[in-house]
Amino acid sequence: xxxxxxxxxxxxxxxxxxxxxxxxxxxxxxxxxxxxxxxxxxxxxxxxxxxxxxxxxxxxxxxxxxxxxxxxxxxxxxxxxxxxxxxxxxxxxxxxxxxxxxxxxx
Amino acid sequence: xxxxxxxxxxxxxxxxxxxxxxxxxxxxxxxxxxxxxxxxxxxxxxxxxxxxxxxxxxxxxxxxxxxxxxxxxxxxxxxxxxxxxxxxxxxxxxxxxxxxxxxxxxxxxxxxxxxxxx
Numbered sequence: 001x002x003x004x005x006x007x008x009x010x011x012x013x014x015x016x017x018x019x020x021x022x023x024x025x026x027x028x029x030x031x032x033x034x035x036x037x038x039x040x041x042x043x044x045x046x047x048x049x050x051x052x053x054x055x056x057x058x059x060x061x062x063x064x065x066x067x068x069x070x071x072x073x074x075x076x077x078x079x080x081x082x083x084x085x086x087x088x089x090x091x092x093x094x095x096x097x098x099x100x101x102x103x104x105x106x
Numbered sequence: 107x108x109x110x111x112x113x114x115x116x117x118x119x120x121x122x123x124x125x126x127x128x129x130x131x132x133x134x135x136x137x138x139x140x141x142x143x144x145x146x147x148x149x150x151x152x153x154x155x156x157x158x159x160x161x162x163x164x165x166x167x168x169x170x171x172x173x174x175x176x177x178x179x180x181x182x183x184x185x186x187x188x189x190x191x192x193x194x195x196x197x198x199x200x201x202x203x204x205x206x207x208x209x210x211x212x213x214x215x216x217x218x219x220x221x222x223x224x
Contacts, residue, residue, distance in 0.1 A: 034209070036211075043201055043213075043214035043217055044143075044211075045213070045214070046211060046213070049206070049212075053207075055210075089153075089210070089211075091208065091209020091210060094153070095141075095153040095156075095167075095209060097143075097151040098150070100150050
């Protein structure tokens, strides 16, 4: 099983600042990687697929990068609605999720 | 718009089974996989498996093989996930989602809480 490791577990950021989230795969997953946002009491929402393609309706302040085993999700200027938990998921070999990064208000 | 609506919360005793439904609307049901994911309270996401509504083929995570069945009724655009021999560790919110882009999930259903307690 491919293990996905996200860091940090919690990220405290001030509104308007940049947030950088990392995701590492235990094996090469090419660009078969997605990012999801989940707010309390809600279902996850797809924000990035193919490592770098924004899903429909996702603002341009969200960007994804990386390939192979190292991936990054960047939120260029955090808005109040962006404070949430973010999960990466590989779909190169079956499917596995990272444990999540909580982005909270500093 | 594309929507997945799941059945309501369930309370089950250990050893029982639960069947969660997921009704799709706003797209052709047989054109996309249905994925099932669960989330224990305060925990992360756990992928359970997928089903192709057109071919009725399935793929289950090794952890759930032998204890889960994913099925569908194409006449009512509804997918089902049945989990057997429930234990307390199965207490979680169960989500269905549409498979997109070769393996991502979009959109998701609202989730169904399954509580297992004696």
